[in-house]
Amino acid sequence: MSERAESAQMIIAITGQNSFAMRRRLNEIVNKFIAENGELALERFDAEEAEASTIVEAIQALPFLSTAKLVVVRNGSANKEFVERVEQTISSIPESTQLIFYELNIDKRTAYFKVLKKQTQFEEFNQLDKNELTRWLVAEAKNQGARLGLSEANFLVERLGTNQEMLYNELSKLAIYNSDISKANIELLTEPTPQSKVFDLLDAAFSGKKARALELYEDQRAQKVEPQVILGMIAWQLQLLTLAKVADGRTSETIAKDTGMNPFPIRKAGTLANKLSDERLRQMVSEALDIDVKGKTTAIDLDEALKTYLITL
Numbered sequence: 001m002s003e004r005a006e007s008a009q010m011i012i013a014i015t016g017q018n019s020f021a022m023r024r025r026l027n028e029i030v031n032k033f034i035a036e037n038g039e040l041a042l043e044r045f046d047a048e049e050a051e052a053s054t055i056v057e058a059i060q061a062l063p064f065l066s067t068a069k070l071v072v073v074r075n076g077s078a079n080k081e082f083v084e085r086v087e088q089t090i091s092s093i094p095e096s097t098q099l100i101f102y103e104l105n106i107d108k109r110t111a112y113f114k115v116l117k118k119q120t121q122f123e124e125f126n127q128l129d130k131n132e133l134t135r136w137l138v139a140e141a142k143n144q145g146a147r148l149g150l151s152e153a154n155f156l157v158e159r160l161g162t163n164q165e166m167l168y169n170e171l172s173k174l175a176i177y178n179s180d181i182s183k184a185n186i187e188l189l190t191e192p193t194p195q196s197k198v199f200d201l202l203d204a205a206f207s208g209k210k211a212r213a214l215e216l217y218e219d220q221r222a223q224k225v226e227p228q229v230i231l232g233m234i235a236w237q238l239q240l241l242t243l244a245k246v247a248d249g250r251t252s253e254t255i256a257k258d259t260g261m262n263p264f265p266i267r268k269a270g271t272l273a274n275k276l277s278d279e280r281l282r283q284m285v286s287e288a289l290d291i292d293v294k295g296k297t298t299a300i301d302l303d304e305a306l307k308t309y310l311i312t313l
Contacts, residue, residue, distance in 0.1 A: 010098040011098070011119070011120045011121060012099070012100050012101070012120055012121045013103065013116040013122045014100060014101065014103070015104070015106045015123070016104070016105075016124045016126050017105055017125075017126050018164065020164040020165040022102070022104065025123065029100060030042065030070065030072065030100075033070045033098065037068050037069075037070070040066065041066040041069050041070060042070050042072070043058050043069065043070070043072070044071075044072045045058065045071070045072070046074045047073055047076045047077075047079035048074075048075045048078045051081075052079050052081035052085060055079075055082055056085055056089050058071055059073075059097060059099060060092055060093065060094065062096060062097075068096050068097070069096060069097045069098070070099075070100070071097060071099050072102060073099070073100070074102045074103075075103065075104075076103065077106055077107065086115055090119050090120070101120065127263070129252075129267070130162065130268075133157050133162060133164065134150060135150075135153075136164075137157070137171060138150060141175060141181060144171070144172065145179060146171075146175035146180070146181055147179060148181045151183075152182065152186065155183055155186060156186055159186065160192070161193045162265070170189075170190050174186065177189060191223075197216055197219065197220060198234060199237070199265075199268060201310065202234070202237055202272060202310075202313070205311070207275075213310045213313075214307060214310065214311065217307060221303070227295075227306055228295065230306060231288070231291065231295070231306060235288060235292070238285050240265055240269035241269050241276065241284075242281065242285070243255055244266060252266040252270060284313065291305045291309060
């Protein structure tokens with residue numbers, strides 16, 4: 001933490017890829033400030049829309065009818081003039097002003113990033129992997145007065161995927177229904193996401209469980225998921241498999257950082273990729289591409305083509 005961040009004056013940069021965690025942190029700071037100083041002492045700017053001069057003037061101006069002021073600047077990196085003036089602006093902030101930079105997916109190669117990293121209380125929130133999400137769910141359930149075991153938390157992530165906001169909303173619903181959250185209640189009150197089911201579908205196909213693969217496919221169709229959407233998700237999975245296959249010793253976390261993806265699906269894809277040769281993966285990609293082209297240019301029965309594709313994996 002920088003010397004400036006340790007002073008009474010608060011200058012914080014909230015950054016990262018985890019929009020849910022970033023938003024919670026921002027709301028925590030803003031709500032506390034409003035409770036102490038009132039809403040009139042808060043100013044918000046989106047730098048993509050506001051003039052740089054307007055933002056800088058607001059930051060440098062003394063509070064009006066209050067002893068403190070909080071200025072929140074979103075997307076400052078998108079405003080070229082503001083970026084050029086940010087270092088000087090930070091150095092001239094009145095002691096009575098608190099400042100928050102809110103930057104989703106900031107480019108770490110830029111001088112703007114380096115200024116924020118050096119001269120603010122820099123808080124980075126990245127996507128959680130499966131194990132981190134599982135532990136977070138257990139702790140969050142406790143905060144809501146509910147009990148969620150590690151096994152049930154793991155099942156919830158497997159069923160719903162890694163979208164933290166979705167997990168939070170579903171957890172809140174489960175906690176209201178019954179404070180002792182069970183696997184049975186998770187199955188009763190939540191719907192599995194298509195992507196998580198496609199993982200299971202491909203895993204069944206790779207393992208030679210043709211009947212199970214077809215059952216999962218029909219389950220998706222029964223939920224009104226169109227064949228084109230399923231094909232698109234298969235293509236996404238093939239992309240993950242390819243990334244895992246060419247990892248060359250890199251961890252899923254490293255691949256996720258390089259690609260902007262979540263490490264959990266990459267790690268899961270790695271398990272499936274171990275079952276495939278390079279040649280087989282190339283063939284799978286080629287066959288999926290062929291189905292996609294024929295589905296857009298001919299009268300092919302896409303349902304039958306996809307089911308055939310799956311049972312021949």
